[in-house]
Amino acid sequence: MRNYYIYDAYGKFLYKYEEVDNHYYYTGQEKDGSPSGFYNLRNRYYYANIGRFTQEDPVIQINESSFFGCGAVNITPIFEYQDNPEALNPYLYVLNNPVNATDITGEKVQFCSKYMVGRGFHVYLRFEGGSYGGRTFGFRQRLNIPFPPPFIWLPAVVEEDTPVNSGGYCVSVTRNDCKDECVMQNIMKSAIEAAVGIKKYKLNVYDCYTWTAEMLHSCGIGW
Numbered sequence: 001m002r003n004y005y006i007y008d009a010y011g012k013f014l015y016k017y018e019e020v021d022n023h024y025y026y027t028g029q030e031k032d033g034s035p036s037g038f039y040n041l042r043n044r045y046y047y048a049n050i051g052r053f054t055q056e057d058p059v060i061q062i063n064e065s066s067f068f069g070c071g072a073v074n075i076t077p078i079f080e081y082q083d084n085p086e087a088l089n090p091y092l093y094v095l096n097n098p099v100n101a102t103d104i105t106g107e108k109v110q111f112c113s114k115y116m117v118g119r120g121f122h123v124y125l126r127f128e129g130g131s132y133g134g135r136t137f138g139f140r141q142r143l144n145i146p147f148p149p150p151f152i153w154l155p156a157v158v159e160e161d162t163p164v165n166s167g168g169y170c171v172s173v174t175r176n177d178c179k180d181e182c183v184m185q186n187i188m189k190s191a192i193e194a195a196v197g198i199k200k201y202k203l204n205v206y207d208c209y210t211w212t213a214e215m216l217h218s219c220g221i222g223w
Contacts, residue, residue: 009098010051011039046093056090109183109221111212112136114168119146123208124165125183125215128172132180137187138165139194139211141201148203156201158191158211174221182219190215 003022006015011026023030026048029039038045038054045054110126124138141148142155159165190211193199201207216222 007048010093011046011048011098012051013048051093051096051098052091053093054091108172109174109180109216110170111173111216112165112168112170114164114166116164122164122168123212124168125187125212126165126170127180127184128170132184136161136165137191138162139190139201139208140164142194148201150203150205153200153202155197156194156199158187158194173216179219179221183215183221186215186218 002019004015004017005013005025007026008014013025023033025031026039029041029046032038032040032045036047037049038047041053046052047054108128110128111123112126113121113123116122122138122140124136126136127133137158137160139156139158142157145154148154190199199206
């Protein structure tokens with residue numbers, strides 16, 4: 001073992017031994033390299049020595065115990081009290097519950113649209129920031145026919161990080177950092193269904209628009 005670390009619950013170092021240079025520590029996040037030792041959590045900086053963010057939360061953290069499974073505290077753009085006075089403190093880290101949750105933030109689901117000459121508009125999904133950052137997914141008919149007949153069900157495929165699923169105009173469709181897990185699970189499930197022939201493509205019935213809507217809407221996301 002070249003490096004060894006012991007933290008308290010909020011990420012403050014209790015013991016640190018390094019033989020190899022490293023910038024990623026508590027919850028696998030990156031320190032900014034400054035003398036202060038803040039963690040760069042993309043939307044805000046986190047100071048582990050005091051267990052607080054250095055900027056206010058742009059949306060208030062809401063404690064939903066059943067939602068801890070996604071690995072981050074659920075947040076909502078609506079200011080709610082929900083019988084938890086700690087939710088009113090915009091500097092808290094995971095509502096003072098770092099044993100059961102983390103807040104790496106920065107993960108957003110984006111809806112993207114791209115015009116393709118001779119084919120019209122293609123829509124796909126993109127993840128911005130976080131562990132899935134930059135990954136894109138789209139749905140199309142596997143035979144790659146420019147203008148597939150609208151009355152025929154065709155074999156389909158869910159593609160990741162292809163040229164077709166890049167270069168479009170993207171907008172974030174959720175401010176909830178936990179929704180990414182739900183959407184990713186839907187995408188992985190649909191990729192398997194397409195591969196085995198359960199999920200198929202039919203123009204204007206179940207195409208890239210319909211697929212994208214299904215991936216988002218079942219997670220409570222609309223656009």
